[in-house]
Amino acid sequence: QQQVKQSPQSLIVQKGGIPIINCAYENTAFDYFPWYQQFPGKGPALLIAIRPDVSEKKEGRFTISFNKSAKQFSLHIMDSQPGDSATYFCAASSTGANNLFFGTGTRLTVIP
Amino acid sequence: KAGVTQTPRYLIKTRGQQVTLSCSPISGHRSVSWYQQTPGQGLQFLFEYFSETQRNKGNFPGRFSGRQFSNSRSEMNVSTLELGDSALYLCASSLGQTLGTEAFFGQGTRLTVV
Numbered sequence A: 001q002q003q004v005k006q007s008p009q010s011l012i013v014q015k016g017g018i019p020i021i022n023c024a025y026e027n028t029a030f031d032y033f034p035w036y037q038q039f040p041g042k043g044p045a046l047l048i049a050i051r052p053d054v055s056e057k058k059e060g061r062f063t064i065s066f067n068k069s070a071k072q073f074s075l076h077i078m079d080s081q082p083g084d085s086a087t088y089f090c091a092a093s094s095t096g097a098n099n100l101f102f103g104t105g106t107r108l109t110v111i112p
Numbered sequence B: 001k002a003g004v005t006q007t008p009r010y011l012i013k014t015r016g017q018q019v020t021l022s023c024s025p026i027s028g029h030r031s032v033s034w035y036q037q038t039p040g041q042g043l044q045f046l047f048e049y050f051s052e053t054q055r056n057k058g059n060f061p062g063r064f065s066g067r068q069f070s071n072s073r074s075e076m077n078v079s080t081l082e083l084g085d086s087a088l089y090l091c092a093s094s095l096g097q098t099l100g101t102e103a104f105f106g107q108g109t110r111l112t113v114v
Helices: none
Strands: A004-007 A010-014 A020-025 A033-038 A045-050 A056-059 A062-067 A072-077 A086-092 A106-111 B005-007 B010-013 B019-024 B031-038 B042-050 B053-057 B064-068 B074-078 B087-094 B109-113
Touching: A004 A086, A020 A086, A033 A062, A045 A056, A045 A062, A045 A072, A072 A086, A086 B042, B005 B087, B010 B019, B019 B087, B019 B109, B031 B074, B042 B064, B042 B074, B053 B064, B074 B087
Parallel strands: A010 A106, B010 B109
Antiparallel strands: A004 A020, A020 A072, A033 A045, A033 A086, A056 A062, A062 A072, A086 A106, B005 B019, B019 B074, B031 B042, B031 B087, B042 B053, B064 B074, B087 B109
């Protein structure tokens, strides 16, 4: 059973657009929600992470929105650039477990 | 500060053989986790080590094992390789004292079983 559900599977936007990637979870014990960016041939790189005590976190052009009651969180990429073309993974974990449950990934393509 | 180093980057093995992969975490990080990445199953947790002790294990058969040394370097071993073990094996390191500390991944070892 997939602990974290991610959508869409793929996404194409024009340069300057705002792609949005959504994730949902069921396990209410999850209390840490990171997003990773992965380029071909590379390992995932941590982009930004959020805890349930805040509803939004922004770092540069990347914003996480978190809805605790709906058990959903999303990544917004402002002013997207061709260099943002990559696969994005959401993940979740809970205190004490120290292992990440990953979503299935979203392949983002930003067209110049 | 050097990142997470995984060796080798690529491996080709034959069914039935065994393989050992190595991971050197970021200096000062005491937790090392291993993940398997495949197109079909995505990123799946294998196990996590902290201070030479396995703290957590994913749902993989006993053919998959690991260990951590006193300098925090870690190895994972897969015995009796199967074709389905072909995957990118990723190692992640973190400070590890509490959950939610940032996990940093290496570039992975691409294992191909023929």
